[in-house]
Amino acid sequence: xxxxxxxxxxxxxxxxxxxxxxxxxxxxxxxxxxxxxxxxxxxxxxxxxxxxxxxxxxxxxxxxxxxxxxxxxxxxxxxxxxxxxxxxxxxxxxxxxxxxxxxxxxxxxxxxxxxxxxxxxxxxxxxxxxxxxxxxxxxxxxxxxxxxxxxxxxxxxxxxxxxxxxxxxxxxxxxxxxxxxxxxxxxxxxxxxxxxxxxxxxxxxxxxxxxxxxxxxxxxxxxxxxxxxxxxxxxxxxxxxxxxxxxxxxxxxxxxxxxxxxxxxxxxxxxxxxxxxxxxxxxxxxxxxxxxxxxxxxxxxxxxxxxxxxxxxxxxxxxxxxxxxxxxxxxxxxxxxxxxxxxxxxxxxxxxxxxxxxxxxxxxxxxxxxxxxxxxxxxxxxxxxxxxxxxxxxxxxxxxxxxxxxxxxxxxxxxxxxxxxxxxxxxxxxxxxxxxxxxxxxxxxxxxxxxxxx
Amino acid sequence: xxxxxxxxxxxxxxxxxxxxxxxxxxxxxxxxxxxxxxxxxxxxxxxxxxxxxxxxxxxxxxxxxxxxxxxxxxxxxxxxxxxxxxxxxxxxxxxxxxxxxxxxxxxxxxxxxxxxxxxxxxxxxxxxxxxxxxxxxxxxxxxxxxxxxxxxxxxxxxxxxxxxxxxxxxxxxxxxxxxxxxxxxxxxxxxxxxxxxxxxxxxxxxxxxxxxxxxxxxxxxxxxxxxxxxxxxxxxxxxxxxxxxxxxxxxxxxxxxxxxxxxxxxxxxxxxxxxxxxxxxxxxxxxxxxxxxxxxxxxxxxxxxxxxxxxxxxxxxxxxxxxxxxxxxxxxxxxxxx
Numbered sequence: 001x002x003x004x005x006x007x008x009x010x011x012x013x014x015x016x017x018x019x020x021x022x023x024x025x026x027x028x029x030x031x032x033x034x035x036x037x038x039x040x041x042x043x044x045x046x047x048x049x050x051x052x053x054x055x056x057x058x059x060x061x062x063x064x065x066x067x068x069x070x071x072x073x074x075x076x077x078x079x080x081x082x083x084x085x086x087x088x089x090x091x092x093x094x095x096x097x098x099x100x101x102x103x104x105x106x107x108x109x110x111x112x113x114x115x116x117x118x119x120x121x122x123x124x125x126x127x128x129x130x131x132x133x134x135x136x137x138x139x140x141x142x143x144x145x146x147x148x149x150x151x152x153x154x155x156x157x158x159x160x161x162x163x164x165x166x167x168x169x170x171x172x173x174x175x176x177x178x179x180x181x182x183x184x185x186x187x188x189x190x191x192x193x194x195x196x197x198x199x200x201x202x203x204x205x206x207x208x209x210x211x212x213x214x215x216x217x218x219x220x221x222x223x224x225x226x227x228x229x230x231x232x233x234x235x236x237x238x239x240x241x242x243x244x245x246x247x248x249x250x251x252x253x254x255x256x257x258x259x260x261x262x263x264x265x266x267x268x269x270x271x272x273x274x275x276x277x278x279x280x281x282x283x284x285x286x287x288x289x290x291x292x293x294x295x296x297x298x299x300x301x302x303x304x305x306x307x308x309x310x311x312x313x314x315x316x317x318x319x320x321x322x323x324x325x326x327x328x329x330x331x332x333x334x335x336x337x338x339x340x341x342x343x344x345x346x347x348x349x350x351x352x353x354x355x356x357x358x359x360x361x362x363x364x365x366x367x368x369x370x371x372x373x374x375x376x377x378x379x380x381x382x383x384x385x386x387x388x389x390x391x392x393x394x395x396x397x398x399x400x401x402x403x404x405x406x407x408x409x410x411x412x413x414x415x416x417x418x419x420x421x422x423x424x425x426x427x428x429x430x431x432x433x434x435x436x437x438x439x440x441x442x443x444x445x446x447x448x449x450x451x452x453x454x
Numbered sequence: 455x456x457x458x459x460x461x462x463x464x465x466x467x468x469x470x471x472x473x474x475x476x477x478x479x480x481x482x483x484x485x486x487x488x489x490x491x492x493x494x495x496x497x498x499x500x501x502x503x504x505x506x507x508x509x510x511x512x513x514x515x516x517x518x519x520x521x522x523x524x525x526x527x528x529x530x531x532x533x534x535x536x537x538x539x540x541x542x543x544x545x546x547x548x549x550x551x552x553x554x555x556x557x558x559x560x561x562x563x564x565x566x567x568x569x570x571x572x573x574x575x576x577x578x579x580x581x582x583x584x585x586x587x588x589x590x591x592x593x594x595x596x597x598x599x600x601x602x603x604x605x606x607x608x609x610x611x612x613x614x615x616x617x618x619x620x621x622x623x624x625x626x627x628x629x630x631x632x633x634x635x636x637x638x639x640x641x642x643x644x645x646x647x648x649x650x651x652x653x654x655x656x657x658x659x660x661x662x663x664x665x666x667x668x669x670x671x672x673x674x675x676x677x678x679x680x681x682x683x684x685x686x687x688x689x690x691x692x693x694x695x696x697x698x699x700x701x702x703x704x705x706x707x708x709x710x711x712x713x714x715x716x717x718x719x720x721x722x723x724x725x726x727x728x729x730x731x732x733x734x735x736x737x738x739x740x741x742x743x744x745x746x747x748x749x750x751x752x753x754x755x756x757x758x759x760x761x762x763x764x765x766x767x768x769x770x771x772x773x774x775x776x777x778x779x780x781x782x783x784x785x786x787x788x789x790x791x792x
Binding site: 105106396422 | 513522530535537547557558560606751758762763
């Protein structure tokens with residue numbers, strides 16, 4: 001089997017996952033924001049929030065389309081590009097894959113109903129209730145798929161006999177030790193990213209077109225969500241690190257450039273390695289790695305030296321990990337600063353610099369998600385199923401995969417560009433204020449009063 | 455009691471049949487929408503088509519993924535053989551599905567009336583069934599070779615086989631026939647007489663090619679896979695019923711009444727033929743490498759999948775009924791008053 005084919009298989013899958021992760025994160029995160037906005041709009045009888053839910057869902061459905069098709073692509077690529085992986089693991093991971101499709105089906109059905117029934121119910125709460133299956137369907141899809149990723153890291157629920165998985169217990173495979181921390185981290189980061197995107201859009205629009213009541217409300221609401229999920233996400237990151245230290249120490253050690261097993265280990269930030277694998281120019285936080293890994297400054301942390309050379313993850317993951325964690329803290333700090341300004345009357349929370357930083361938070365959040373996924377995947381190397389199957393054993397043997405890489409690359413470029421163009425056209429030609437005018441002329445005076453209070 | 459692998463394959467085959475119907479409606483509608491635009495008749499039918507498609511397009515896609523995940527779940531070996539052999543045709547189908555799904559959303563929710571988007575949407579509607587039908591051809595055997603540990607597809611055999619081209623042709627014309635007869639029914643419900651007239655002419659036009667393509671494919675099957683052909687001949691009553699339903703459907707469409715019943719007859723026509731084909735192929739999933747018994751997953755997984763499936767259906771069927779009541783069978787919605 002040629003190394004070349006394996007490399008191209010990795011590249012085509014990495015590219016598909018990297019592209020899909022953007023839309024999958026949107027698909028999980030944004031429905032919750034729509035649900036929150038509509039609920040507040042109905043409670044406060046404030047059309048601004050209802051308009052938020054309407055506009056967000058209109059943009060959302062376009063991103064869902066790209067998410068659906070790239071999700072279909074990745075699920076088929078599992079068998080097309082990694083046939084040996086599916087042959088071995090198919091009878092263990094089929095259950096969560098199957099349930100994921102159900103969850104998505106459920107979401108798609110109710111999303112369809114939600115989009116086309118805005119004015120069809122007398123009681124507005126009935127329409128809002130439709131968001132519940134959409135939010136849960138999206139969340140459960142993420143949960144089921146993440147259990148599969150958990151399984152690849154912490155295989156469980158089977159016995160290995162003559163190169164086959166036997167005595168399969170699919171539920172135990174889903175509830176492997178990696179599942180909890182992964183699911184927690186995936187959901188908290190998706191909700192944070194969804195909110196960071198929508199607050200970033202509000203901030204960006206206000207920078208370009210000046211402050212408006214609609215965007216002010218959207219910004220405040222979404223910053224509150226960023227704050228909440230920023231905190232939860234930090235906790236999820238901590239839970240994940242503690243999980244790794246206990247169950248998958250080589251992954252944490254590679255991310256931390258922690259080579260020798262020791263007690264009271266330092267946390268290494270950034271830096272680089274010289275030819276002798278010594279760390280240069282890094283910031284050392286004394287004993288913090290032990291604290292991060294076990295909640296005890298003197299705990300013993302396993303180093304990379306304990307693993308055979310050909311079973312160590314690439315050391316590059318150190319940067320992925322540091323940048324991901326840095327972005328997570330940065331988003332939390334942005335939302336804290338914003339609310340500090342809101343409550344500290346002397347400061348204007350809508351000043352140019354604050355808005356710029358918030359706008360920058362949106363792409364940063366997506367970058368954080370990407371870095372996190374690449375860390376999760378590259379940090380598992382050389383395994384595709386840790387301890388049982390290496391990546392190069394799983395790949396297809398067909399050399400055509402190289403050409404397919406370029407075909408898929410072309411596809412994603414076209415989809416990405418057209419998606420952005422369509423979204424821009426959709427919203428630029430129809431700004432929120434203009435839509436508000438058209439939509440609630442009779443209730444306008446009342447709205448203006450309320451907008452003044454908010 | 456039926457063994458779980460038999461339950462599994464029956465349910466999956468039923469799902470594939472479901473996909474065949476809903477996807478054909480969707481694929482054909484895309485083509486008709488594009489064709490009507492080219493011939494400047496789009497004012498007549500495009501509103502009707504987009505009113506039907508908008509709420510259901512994602513559901514179609516899910517049917518497909520369902521079948522696919524189900525088959526690799528129940529029969530993991532099929533993932534290995536088909537996965538290795540179908541890398542190129544499968545990836546092309548994936549790319550086409552991706553183009554179709556996203557450009558539908560772009561056209562429909564974003565910039566209306568973009569002819570390029572509509573073209574991509576219409577053209578892929580015919581190319582996807584063509585590329586997916588390759589999997590059915592491969593299952594007949596003779597196209598997938600196994601040398602040592604390597605599974606490969608014999609492209610030359612595939613492209614020179616009259617059977618594979620017949621199946622491609624049958625896939626395309628069936629899509630247009632099923633879609634045409636459904637949209638005829640939908641137009642009659644919407645009491646949209648201009649659209650009804652146009653769709654009825656499309657449905658009638660594509661009926662004859664459908665039956666001719668089916669017969670031709672059947673004849674070539676007899677040359678390619680004698681066993682499968684004989685098994686189907688033993689199920690001759692199913693084939694006869696299929697032809698019977700086809701005749702009723704054509705007669706109803708031609709005499710211009712009971713369009714709902716006509717569409718049900720079309721569905722039954724394909725149901726009989728599809729199941730005669732499927733039962734005839736039993737026990738093979740891939741002749742001669744994979745049979746249902748040899749490739750079935752472990753019993754615990756099989757049972758878990760059946761349980762998950764029943765649980766999922768309990769959730770989905772009420773939801774689907776809701777969709778149908780709100781959009782398909784709500785006369786006011788269909789007529790465009792809501």
